[in-house]
Amino acid sequence: QSALTQPASVSGSPGQSITISCTGTSSDVGGYNYVSWYQQHPGEAPKLMIYDVINRPSGVSNRFSGSKSGNTASLTISGLQAEDEADYYCNSYTSSSTRVFGGGTKLTVL
Amino acid sequence: QVQLVESGGGVVQPGRSLRLSCAASGFTFSTYGMHWVRQAPGKGLEWVAVISYDGSDKYYADSVKGRFTISRDNSKNTLYLQMNSLRAEDTAVYYCAKDTMAFDTWGQGTMVTVS
Numbered sequence: 309q310s311a312l313t314q315p316a317s318v319s320g321s322p323g324q325s326i327t328i329s330c331t332g333t334s335s336d337v338g339g340y341n342y343v344s345w346y347q348q349h350p351g352e353a354p355k356l357m358i359y360d361v362i363n364r365p366s367g368v369s370n371r372f373s374g375s376k377s378g379n380t381a382s383l384t385i386s387g388l389q390a391e392d393e394a395d396y397y398c399n400s401y402t403s404s405s406t407r408v409f410g411g412g413t414k415l416t417v418l
Numbered sequence: 419q420v421q422l423v424e425s426g427g428g429v430v431q432p433g434r435s436l437r438l439s440c441a442a443s444g445f446t447f448s449t450y451g452m453h454w455v456r457q458a459p460g461k462g463l464e465w466v467a468v469i470s471y472d473g474s475d476k477y478y479a480d481s482v483k484g485r486f487t488i489s490r491d492n493s494k495n496t497l498y499l500q501m502n503s504l505r506a507e508d509t510a511v512y513y514c515a516k517d518t519m520a521f522d523t524w525g526q527g528t529m530v531t532v533s
Contacts, residue, residue, distance in 0.1 A: 309479060344519075344521070397463050406477050409462060
């Protein structure tokens with residue numbers, strides 16, 4: 309049950325786009341379309357931003373989008389806003405019927 | 419509205435036990451799988467355990483297997499996590515989350531400190 313690999317930090321200026329990667333294996337990210345992404349502001353519970361690789365829950369801005377290629381999933385945030393500054397985590401279903409998170413990525417809006 | 423409220427956290431000595439609860443409301447609890455997820459201070463999220471809608475299937479992270487037990491009482495709309503043989507590294511905020519192949523609803527968390 310090794311954690312998925314995410315960059316520790318990314319940054320961008322307001323209005324720009326950024327992409328956060330999430331790399332796993334064929335036993336998790338690459339094997340299933342059950343990748344999800346979570347946003348967490350300090351002191352708050354995580355919030356679901358993307359599910360099933362590409363889908364946005366109701367109420368989540370369309371500036372957030374997800375994709376997957378092979379064993380790597382990605383979260384793209386376009387038109388960066390100050391409120392997007394947060395920690396982001398990916399998660400995947402695994403072949404053992406468990407779930408695994410990425411290590412998390414701190415997004416800084418410059 | 420859909421709501422999850424955890425309780426039962428606190429300070430406990432190493433080797434002792436603690437039981438967490440998660441009260442669910444606003445949805446048909448008995449038709450959803452449920453998870454426990456934890457977050458150590460200043461660290462990332464760690465998946466802990468999942469239980470199927472009827473309690474028949476349970477899966478655990480290797481870090482807690484054999485020490486923690488997930489269970490549910492659908493008549494009380496409540497999820498539980500029995501934590502035995504607690505270690506310092508179990509210190510974390512513990513969240514319960516509703517399963518739709520993603521964690522679409524989270525509680526506010528309950529803090530467990532093993533010291």
